[in-house]
Structure formats: structure tokens, C-alpha cells
Amino acid sequence: GQNIDQPTEMTATEGAIVQINCTYQTSGFNGLFWYQQHAGEAPTFLSYNVLDGLEEKGRFSSFLSRSKGYSYLLLKELQMKDSASYLCAPMDSNYQLIWGAGTKLIIKP
Amino acid sequence: NAGVTQTPKFQVLKTGQSMTLQCAQDMNHEYMSWYRQDPGMGLRLIHYSVGAGITDQGEVPNGYNVSRSTTEDFPLRLLSAAPSQTSVYFCASSYSTDTYTGELFFGEGSRLTVL
Numbered sequence: 001g002q003n004i005d006q007p008t009e010m011t012a013t014e015g016a017i018v019q020i021n022c023t024y025q026t027s028g029f030n031g032l033f034w035y036q037q038h039a040g041e042a043p044t045f046l047s048y049n050v051l052d053g054l055e056e057k058g059r060f061s062s063f064l065s066r067s068k069g070y071s072y073l074l075l076k077e078l079q080m081k082d083s084a085s086y087l088c089a090p091m092d093s094n095y096q097l098i099w100g101a102g103t104k105l106i107i108k109p
Numbered sequence: 110n111a112g113v114t115q116t117p118k119f120q121v122l123k124t125g126q127s128m129t130l131q132c133a134q135d136m137n138h139e140y141m142s143w144y145r146q147d148p149g150m151g152l153r154l155i156h157y158s159v160g161a162g163i164t165d166q167g168e169v170p171n172g173y174n175v176s177r178s179t180t181e182d183f184p185l186r187l188l189s190a191a192p193s194q195t196s197v198y199f200c201a202s203s204y205s206t207d208t209y210t211g212e213l214f215f216g217e218g219s220r221l222t223v224l
Contacts, residue, residue: 004151033212035213041217041218042199042215042216042217042218043152043199043213044215045212045214048212087152089152096154096167097152097154097213098151099151099152099153100151101149101150101151102151
């Protein structure tokens with residue numbers, strides 16, 4: 001079966017760095033997305049990885065290891081506005097997204 | 110540029126009632142989809158469409174119908190509402206190639222309660 005595993009909740013301090021891990025098992029693989037979702041709002045796109053390695057985009061970076069079925073999202077210089085849920089979503093062989101339940105990130109001053 | 114527009118934002122229904130959630134996008138996206146989001150669970154795909162006149166079932170299609178008569182609109186119909194359909198519903202669209210659906214643009218969501 002298809003499965004996504006990411007921590008339910010994480011807490012970090014403003015200005016610090018946090019890494020949100022995601023492990024996945026899918027039927028085939030066509031890349032992995034990360035989305036951000038603030039409470040009560042819609043998800044918004046953060047990153048897409050299809051090849052192994054690190055993709056950097058400002059304060060956010062995303063890493064992928066296809067052989068390990070593993071990805072992480074790295075957030076640097078945390079700000080209070082980064083308090084949100086972060087959704088990991090690999091794409092299977094049918095190009096359908098398989099969504100994790102998300103990691104709720106709480107930023108403390 | 111409005112993006113993806115969903116209506117209504119909130120709705121309360123009684124068991125057995127029917128209703129339609131509207132979704133419209135102005136980005137000329139071929140791919141459109143409906144998801145539901147429940148606490149502690151990932152987004153679950155209900156139905157999707159890769160172009161006008163083409164629809165297909167997702168992971169949880171039972172109790173829902175869709176149609177795609179134009180590129181812009183993709184309404185979701187609840188045929189006979191049940192309490193299990195209480196959820197937040199998101200419409201999402203993306204540009205589409207043959208092999209990559211691209212990042213999804215989501216509507217603001219429709220919060221449905223079935224009593």
C-alpha cells in the first residue's frame with residue numbers, strides 16, 4: 001500500500017532552524033511536493049523535488065533521497081508566520097498526489 | 110487575477126439534503142480536482158478532471174458527482190448528504206502536461222457540516 005509518515009507536531013524557537021522529515025512508500029514515484037497550510041486556510045505550494053539532492057529557495061530548502069523514500073523540509077531563520085502545517089505529498093506512478101496528514105509546526109518567541 | 114474561487118465558504122445541511130459546491134478558475138488550467146480534508150488525515154481526492162468533458166474518480170468518490178462542461182468550472186454535487194460528509198472541501202487546479210500535473214492552486218475551502 002501507499003503510506004506517508006511525518007511527525008504530527010513540532011515546536012521550534014523564533015530565529016532557529018527546524019527540519020521536518022517525511023518518509024514515503026508509493027507505487028512508483030514521480031516527484032515529491034511540500035505544501036504549507038496555515039490554520040483555516042488552503043495549502044500553498046512550497047517546493048517540488050524529482051531528483052535526489054537539495055533544492056534551496058530562500059529560507060526554505062527541500063531534500064530528496066529516492067532510494068531511501070525520504071524527504072525533508074528545512075526552514076531557517078524561523079519567523080512567527082512560519083507557524084503552520086507542512087504537508088508532504090509524493091506523486092505516484094499515476095501522477096496522483098498521496099498526501100501525508102501534515103506536521104503542525106509551532107514557533108515560540 | 111482571482112485564481113480558484115469556491116462557493117459557498119460555509120454550509121450546514123440536514124441529512125438527506127443535496128447541494129452543489131461551486132468551483133471556478135480563471136487561469137485556463139486543464140486539471141481540476143476536489144479534495145476533502147478531515148482532522149488527522151491527509152487530503153483525500155474525491156474526483157478530478159483533466160479537461161472539459163473528462164472526469165474521473167479519486168480515492169473517495171462515493172456520494173459525490175462532478176461534471177466539467179467548461180474549462181473554468183468544476184462543480185461538486187452531494188447527492189444525499191450524510192454526517193460522514195462533514196468536512197472541509199478544497200477545489201484545486203493546475204496546468205497539465207501529459208506527464209506532470211504541476212503545483213496545485215487551491216481555493217479557500219468550503220466548510221460543510223451535515224447534521
